[in-house]
Every structure is written in structure tokens, then in C-alpha cells.
Amino acid sequence: MNLTLHLTERCNMDCSYCLRVKRPCDMPEEVLYKALELAFSKGQNAGVCFFGGEPMLKKDLILKALDRAKTMSDSSGKPFACKMTSNGTLLDEDFLKRAKEAGMVIGLSYDALGQDISRRFADKDHSSTSAVLREKAELLLKYLPDSVALITVAPQAVPYYAESVKHVHDLGFKQASCVLAYGSRVNWTDGDMEILRGELDKTVDYMTELFRKSDRFKVTPLCSKITECIKGVNPASRCHLGVRQMQVDVRGDLYPCTSFVGDPDYLMGNVFDGVDESRVSALAAKSNMPETCRNCELNKRCTNSCGCSNRMNTGDENKISPLQCTYERMLIDAADRLGNILFTIDQARFAKYFG
Ligand code: SF4
Numbered sequence: 001m002n003l004t005l006h007l008t009e010r011c012n013m014d015c016s017y018c019l020r021v022k023r024p025c026d027m028p029e030e031v032l033y034k035a036l037e038l039a040f041s042k043g044q045n046a047g048v049c050f051f052g053g054e055p056m057l058k059k060d061l062i063l064k065a066l067d068r069a070k071t072m073s074d075s076s077g078k079p080f081a082c083k084m085t086s087n088g089t090l091l092d093e094d095f096l097k098r099a100k101e102a103g104m105v106i107g108l109s110y111d112a113l114g115q116d117i118s119r120r121f122a123d124k125d126h127s128s129t130s131a132v133l134r135e136k137a138e139l140l141l142k143y144l145p146d147s148v149a150l151i152t153v154a155p156q157a158v159p160y161y162a163e164s165v166k167h168v169h170d171l172g173f174k175q176a177s178c179v180l181a182y183g184s185r186v187n188w189t190d191g192d193m194e195i196l197r198g199e200l201d202k203t204v205d206y207m208t209e210l211f212r213k214s215d216r217f218k219v220t221p222l223c224s225k226i227t228e229c230i231k232g233v234n235p236a237s238r239c240h241l242g243v244r245q246m247q248v249d250v251r252g253d254l255y256p257c258t259s260f261v262g263d264p265d266y267l268m269g270n271v272f273d274g275v276d277e278s279r280v281s282a283l284a285a286k287s288n289m290p291e292t293c294r295n296c297e298l299n300k301r302c303t304n305s306c307g308c309s310n311r312m313n314t315g316d317e318n319k320i321s322p323l324q325c326t327y328e329r330m331l332i333d334a335a336d337r338l339g340n341i342l343f344t345i346d347q348a349r350f351a352k353y354f355g
């Protein structure tokens with residue numbers, strides 16, 4: 001079973017779009033160990049993602065989890081996989097050596113050229129993080145070259161979208177994941193969306209240039225939209241609220257997805273008593289395609305039923321926002337153009353990259 005462990009509700013940063021409530025609460029060791037037991041108790045594999053707040057504030061807990069999981073994996077014969085999403089500021093060589101041994105995949109939240117626009121330290125000066133992040137990104141890639149750059153694009157940073165993608169590629173990342181900043185602290189205008197359209201065009205040009213040089217750099221969701229189209233996979237099928245990955249908060253309570261953590265209506269059990277399967281089934285039956293998407297010709301290529309982002313944007317997991325709809329249309333259009341260009345350049349390599 002896969003669990004996302006919210007090791008702490010604290011963070012050393014104060015990002016302008018952050019929706020997390022910061023409190024001085026950390027996960028106790030007994031909750032951590034119970035969560036690991038739960039991860040190993042179901043399914044063919046056990047997996048955890050270390051999450052926060054900033055999980056590296058609880059580095060001691062991560063190291064204990066890795067030791068315990070290795071013992072459990074050796075004795076049960078069940079493979080164990082681990083990931084972490086981190087703001088990167090507290091990464092160090094000793095930790096990265098251990099992370100490498102454990103085969104950890106790290107997603108580095110790094111907004112590249114937009115870093116200082118939204119992602120600042122939580123000190124009294126709200127100081128810059130960009131120089132620190134650049135250095136930490138290089139250190140991370142030295143040990144874990146397959147790490148992913150997680151770029152959150154705020155409206156103020158949208159003119160830097162394409163340059164930010166290029167920047168993380170130049171740093172040595174092989175993959176970047178770009179998402180729009182959502183939620184009550186962010187306000188997107190039509191003008192921002194038009195700039196975004198131009199930035200996606202520039203990203204298509206850049207990806208074409210890399211493809212011509214056989215440089216296999218992946219940008220999601222552009223590249224994933226191409227793969228999904230070729231394979232006939234509906235991206236909405238990836239969102240199974242609480243079925244594939246469950247959230248464990250600092251107290252050990254279980255929730256279906258990050259934006260539901262703390263909402264008693266979405267409590268799915270806890271690590272001591274186990275998963276409340278009836279609540280999971282009820283939620284899975286409830287999550288559906290939004291009414292407004294039923295007759296849309298793009299509804300099999302769109303992430304319209306991501307309950308987590310729908311809830312952040314509209315307060316309802318089954319209701320899509322106009323912003324998300326516009327963005328999905330732009331993405332599908334850009335992915336189709338990119339796919340057609342790359343296919344024309346080299347069909348065999350295209351099939352290898354995306355097939
Ligand atoms: S690093 Fe993450 S948890 Fe911390 S303030 Fe930024 S978005 Fe929020």
C-alpha cells in the first residue's frame with residue numbers, strides 16, 4: 001500500500017500560494033511505525049512519500065523510517081519504495097547518501113526563475129531562497145540524478161514559464177513537472193492565461209530543439225498528455241481518491257488526498273485501527289466526471305476529475321473551475337502540436353520516447 005506521510009505541519013518557508021496551515025505539530029514515532037505497518041500490510045508493494053510542511057525538518061524521523069522499512073522489507077520479502085517532496089533548503093550530503101542507498105526519488109519544489117517571486121524563507125525579512133535552491137539542486141542531482149524539478153507556476157511568474165523549464169534542464173534535471181498555483185491565495189486573470197499560452201508555445205519550440213538533439217528531457221504534463229493520447233489512457237483514471245495513495249496526517253488519521261487532510265467528512269480511518277473500507281468505497285463511487293464535462297470532446301484527455309484540484313479551486317471535488325478548463329484545453333492543444341512536430345521529425349524515436 002502507498003502512503004503519504006505528513007511528518008510535520010511546520011515549514012521553514014512561507015510560499016505566497018501555500019494553503020497549508022502551519023502549526024508546531026510533528027508526527028510521533030509510534031504513528032510513523034504504525035503507518036509503516038499499514039503500508040506493508042496490504043498489496044504487493046509498500047511505498048511511502050515523505051511530505052509536510054517541510055519533511056526535512058524531521059530528518060531524524062525519515063532516517064528511522066528508512067531503517068525500519070528496510071528491516072520489514074527484508075523479513076516480508078515485500079519491495080519497499082520511497083519518495084519525498086521537499087523544498088530542498090535542508091538537504092545535505094549525508095542525507096542524500098542515505099537517500100541514494102534507499103533508492104529514494106526526490107521531487108524538489110523549485111520554481112526556478114520564479115523562485116523568489118513566491119517561495120521565500122519564513123524569517124522576519126522573508127529572505128530570498130533562489131541562491132540556496134540553485135546550490136541544493138546541484139547537490140541533489142550529484143547524488144540522485146533522476147530527481148524531478150517541481151515547478152509551481154504562480155500568475156506573477158507566468159512570463160518565466162518557458163525560461164524556467166530551460167533553467168532546470170540546464171541545471172541537469174531530466175524531468176520537470178509544471179503545475180499552476182491554485183487556491184484561495186492565487187488570482188489568475190485572462191491576461192495571465194494569454195501569457196501562459198505564449199509560454200507553452202515557447203516550451204513546445206524548446207522541446208522540439210531538444211528532440212532534434214536527441215536530448216530526452218521530459219516536461220509534464222505536456223509529455224504525459226502525448227503518452228496518454230498514444231496509449232489511449234484517460235488521465236482521469238489516475239485519480240482514485242484514496243485508493244492508490246492515502247494521506248497520513250501527523251496524528252495518524254487517513255485522508256484520500258492532500259487537500260482533504262483535516263476534513264472530518266473525508267476521514268478514512270487511522271493507522272491504529274486501519275482503513276475504513278466502506279468510506280473508501282463510498283468516496284470512490286462518488287467521484288465522477290463533472291456534469292459540465294460530460295459532452296466535451298476532450299473529456300477523455302482531461303484531468304477534469306482530479307478531486308483534489310477541483311476541491312482547491314471550486315470547493316467541490318466534482319466541479320471543475322473555468323481556469324482549470326482553460327488550462328486543460330491549452331495543454332491538450334500544445335501537446336498535440338508538439339506530438340505532431342516530433343512525430344514528423346523522427347517517427348521511430350517518437351515511438352521510443354512516448355510509446
Ligand atoms: S515549502 Fe511547501 S509547505 Fe512550505 S510554505 Fe512552501 S508550499 Fe508551503
Ligand code: SF4
Nearest residue numbers: 293296299302304325
Ligand atoms: S476541457 Fe473543460 S469541459 Fe472539456 S473535459 Fe476538460 S474541463 Fe471538462
